[in-house]
Amino acid sequence: MRVLLIGSGAREHALAYSLKSDVQVTELHAAPGNPGIGDIAALHEINQNDPQAVSALAIKIGADLVVIGPEAPLVAGVADAVRSVGIPCFGPSRAAAQIEGSKSFAKEIMASAGVPTAQSFTCNTQEEMERALDSFGAPYVVKNDGLAAGKGVVVTHDRAAALAHGIECGTVVIEEYLDGPEISLFGISDGVTVIGMEPAQDFKRVFDNDEGANTGGMGAYSPLPWAPAEIIKETEERVLLPTIRELAKRDMPFVGLLYAGLAMTARGLRVIEFNARFGDPETEVLLPRLQTPLAQLLFAAATGNLKAQPPLTWSKESAVTVVLASAGYPQDPQVGREISGISEIDKTRIFHGGTTVSGGRLLSSGGRVLAVTGLGSNLANARARSYEAISKVSLAGGHYRKDIALKASMSEKGA
Ligand code: AMP
Numbered sequence: 001m002r003v004l005l006i007g008s009g010a011r012e013h014a015l016a017y018s019l020k021s022d023v024q025v026t027e028l029h030a031a032p033g034n035p036g037i038g039d040i041a042a043l044h045e046i047n048q049n050d051p052q053a054v055s056a057l058a059i060k061i062g063a064d065l066v067v068i069g070p071e072a073p074l075v076a077g078v079a080d081a082v083r084s085v086g087i088p089c090f091g092p093s094r095a096a097a098q099i100e101g102s103k104s105f106a107k108e109i110m111a112s113a114g115v116p117t118a119q120s121f122t123c124n125t126q127e128e129m130e131r132a133l134d135s136f137g138a139p140y141v142v143k144n145d146g147l148a149a150g151k152g153v154v155v156t157h158d159r160a161a162a163l164a165h166g167i168e169c170g171t172v173v174i175e176e177y178l179d180g181p182e183i184s185l186f187g188i189s190d191g192v193t194v195i196g197m198e199p200a201q202d203f204k205r206v207f208d209n210d211e212g213a214n215t216g217g218m219g220a221y222s223p224l225p226w227a228p229a230e231i232i233k234e235t236e237e238r239v240l241l242p243t244i245r246e247l248a249k250r251d252m253p254f255v256g257l258l259y260a261g262l263a264m265t266a267r268g269l270r271v272i273e274f275n276a277r278f279g280d281p282e283t284e285v286l287l288p289r290l291q292t293p294l295a296q297l298l299f300a301a302a303t304g305n306l307k308a309q310p311p312l313t314w315s316k317e318s319a320v321t322v323v324l325a326s327a328g329y330p331q332d333p334q335v336g337r338e339i340s341g342i343s344e345i346d347k348t349r350i351f352h353g354g355t356t357v358s359g360g361r362l363l364s365s366g367g368r369v370l371a372v373t374g375l376g377s378n379l380a381n382a383r384a385r386s387y388e389a390i391s392k393v394s395l396a397g398g399h400y401r402k403d404i405a406l407k408a409s410m411s412e413k414g415a
């Protein structure tokens with residue numbers, strides 16, 4: 001099978017690694033990719049958000065499967081273009097990707113499908129916003145309606161700040177505050193059947209103890225020793241399947257990865273958000289644990305054959321990933337700095353996010369530079385491996401959290 005992977009982050013490096021490990025994959029191509037992906041795939045320099053450029057490349061290399069990593073190409077209609085030339089694609093159409101691209105669309109789908117989520121109002125005017133804020137009270141949750149790369153949500157006790165965010169965005173979803181730990185649970189869907197993956201937890205704030213600004217994600221771990229045993233089944237039945245059915249009913253079948261961000265509240269699980277693609281950095285802990293061959297799984301989803309798919313198999317090992325970020329991330333990341341000391345030690349994997357090669361040197365090129373995943377017999381061992389490897393990397397001004405999976409590792413059996 002010839003596979004073309006679209007994207008250039010650490011998530012795509014993790015996808016590339018697992019695709020490459022599938023014995024059925026004879027050729028792996030990536031566009032645009034990054035230096036880490038370039039070690040295991042042929043790279044093609046194209047604009048990943050250009051539907052024609054991607055479909056033309058897929059034809060040129062004779063791709064049997066295209067896998068789309070990030071949300072921007074999905075929202076731009078890249079999956080539609082690939083399917084229209086008859087090539088199976090793992091990634092939803094532009095219409096179905098609205099589940100991530102538009103918060104109000106997601107809310108509408110959940111309401112029709114009876115999926116548990118926070119109560120909310122979609123507001124366009126200051127008057128509507130004030131009414132919604134006052135009906136829920138503090139803490140206030142105000143979400144930009146469009147794609148905002150993780151920066152569109154304000155959660156605050158400050159009513160004036162909540163209102164100011166609403167006015168700045170124009171159209172917002174204002175909703176009830178959900179209390180309780182958050183988990184990420186991904187469903188692989190062929191448009192009809194959906195298979196839940198094991199849950200993971202990510203760390204969104206930039207500093208230890210969940211302090212500082214919201215980021216794209218500073219680390220993650222899986223499995224979750226504290227999660228209810230039935231969480232996968234419950235999420236499939238109450239969240240993933242009803243959502244997939246509702247989208248199919250509206251003639252926008254969701255073929256790809258449906259990411260459910262869930263809050264485990266005292267009143268049960270609630271959807272905080274949907275994404276239309278694999279999470280980053282959750283993918284960097286999930287895929288190293290997944291034993292089911294990835295290319296065959298994603299091909300089955302892309303061709304409507306998930307019903308015949310045997311249950312996913314998972315390694316018993318735990319995984320922890322720690323993200324090395326650039327100085328100034330997330331507000332003002334400083335790039336172009338040399339990265340040295342990268343060496344995968346046993347049971348670790350280093351996934352490139354924002355890196356580039358220039359003059360034979362590896363330089364940072366983005367806010368999140370590397371995701372360093374450690375595997376171990378439990379979270380404590382996986383953490384130790386990840387932190388040992390990341391401590392050997394040098395990047396001027398680079399920073400990472402020291403507490404990824406710390407609390408969970410202390411709640412493990414025998415800890
Ligand atoms: P989102 O972009 O929807 O994932 O929101 C980003 C973050 O804001 C989430 O991961 C939560 O930590 C927080 N958040 C979003 N919605 C709510 C809510 N209704 N209640 C509490 N926190 C929320």
Ligand code: GLY
Nearest residue numbers: 202217279280281
């Ligand atoms: N880890 C959060 C996200 O991928 O959106």
